[in-house]
Amino acid sequence: MTNLKKSAVLAALALGLSTTTAFAQTEINWWHGMGGHLGDVVNQIATDFNASQDDYVITPVFKGSYEETLTAAIAAFRAGEQPNVVQVFDAGAATVMGAAGATIPVQDLLQDNGVDFSIEDYIAGVRYFYADTEGKMIGMPFNSSSPVLYYNMDALTAAGFDAPPATYEEFEAMAPALKEAGYIPLVQTHLPWEFVENFHSRHNLPFATNDNGYEGADGTEILINSPEMTMHFTKVKEWLDADLFGFFGTGWDDNQAHFNDGDAAMYIGSSGDFGGLTAAELPFEWASTYLPYWESITAEGYQTFIGGASLFAMAGHSDEENAATAAFFEYLTSPDVQYMWHRETGYVPITTAAYELAKEDGHYERSPAAETAIQQLSLQAGENTRGYRMGFYVQIRDVQNRELARFLNGETTIEDALATIETEGNELLSRFAQTQQ
């Protein structure tokens, strides 16, 4: 054997030894659906976690959209190849939480691994959305957002106003002047989320039987065919017909584009749009405020709940790997990391400590719009404000979008639209309940 070959073999052996040392670290993986800038921040968090200690290594994997991520995780679970951590979006929560053996409740995971856990550390509107009937946290809230009202300050000034509307009654009074000033007064971006789900929370109205579905899938029925919903959508249609409201389909961007272009004076969007709007450097002054409510329904608005997604620890892994997952969750919820995530993306910090840190750092003096959602999530709570838990909810949202768009396009009446959503929604719910037996 020549010397060259010998040294190559030695080098290979040395490499083998060093990798073996690296293998002493526990490796876990994290499947997520965060693309673009959000994906970069996710990778940053993982890199920082890996650098912060020597025992664990986490690898984030981008799996496409939220739906694709969930489908991939389910397929992997059935094949016994599931990731340690998976990101699941709000509408998919019931599917994952219904399959009790598929995940380890995050609260158990943390406590079993000696991490201090108190649900009271989490911001009120975030706390119970991914919790079970007893209030035990099952999924770790991750990218949490809530619907808020964004407004173009220049547009309001042009129409002679100095503040945005707090209620839909105020909006109704302001809208003609905004139209007169050449603006579409208001657009929305997600009918089910903004005008249905959070509408119920904002007015503390029940959205489904069985405590909004939290008590279990069996017998849960959607409560959408109500006088309040009828009234709200009848008004929206009146505004639409009078050019006081713009509707450009059920796609998010088709609607928001009118605000970014300066055509629409206000839009209801996600608190998570904050980062994107800031980066877009819009040529006008803008800010955000609470999602409006109807004073005729409630004298004072209630808190909304979170949308976005959460992280679930999947079952079927070794204790070492679960310890690594627990360590990662502990790191992720630490105030510094939460503040970084909040600052970079616009999603709300999930713990009070992180919120305090952001306040101390003067983040909200620099960008007041970043605080709107946290304050809104901390408004008065009611028995119907924690969220909802409904199975096959992705399809129920599709039915809502379809029927409400049909109504706004003038193809059906609001009575028929709501009745159809109720019938088809309840059929889907009872089908979901059958899958859980």
Place this chain on the structure above:
Amino acid sequence: MKRAGFDSRWLPILLLLPQLSIIAIFFYWPAVQALRSSFYLEDPFGFGATFVGLENYLRLFRSSEYLKNAWFTVIFSVSVTFLSLAIALLLAVKADKVIRGAKTYRTLLMWVYAVAPPVAGFITLIMFNQRWGPLTNFFELFGWDFRVRLNYNDTAIAMIIASVWKQIPVNFIFFLSGLQSIPRNVVEAAMIDNRSSVSRFWTITFPLLAPTGFFLLITNITYSLFDTFGTIDTILRNNPGDNPVTLVYRVYLDGFRGQDIGGSSAQSVVLMVLVLLLTVFQFRLVERRIHYN
């Protein structure tokens, strides 16, 4: 005359085996799985399942929405197949007559073939953008307030235009080579007998193109039913709202996106039966009228 054959009966089986196993693994096995799960309502993670008999099927035929999707699929497929065949044939006949610059002309026509379906969908979205799309602006000249992704019919038209545009080059290539394989002497003889080029086309050229046409008819129906998925998905972006969807896209929405395994399996079984019937119909009824030689 001695028939050519195999000496052993195992050799042909051995040679067929790779192909058969591919069909078995990628078609029969999933098909049987789909058939089985269409009778169940199943937890996506596989923890629980309830046997529901034919309920998943009955539900489809009770649903006015499913029937509406089915009707749209028929209109969509017929429009896409007819338009892409007709336009391609017209272009091929005209291209066949071009002598100078023929190559450039043909290459330009075939170019679109290289465009992937999602890219085709994306180009459609740009052309039909609600606010600044060139085609939206063009329609506006005629007072047509075209709103893709908002108006049901407008979205349907955009889907059809995109799918036809994407398919024309393939048909064009086949029609053109079909035209060029028609013997010159037949064409010349026809020219002596009949002065009208239109009637020569229908009596001579068209029947001689029939084998190519039949092949293209089948591939185009398959294309419009299944391969337009990418285009439709890019236009709807996972958010159907009040927009048309085809049956294939609906299988994806309910099964892949909505985790309703039983319901979407029933839908795929329905589709399988439809394709089977269509194939039988094509070969039994249409092909008999076609002369190959």
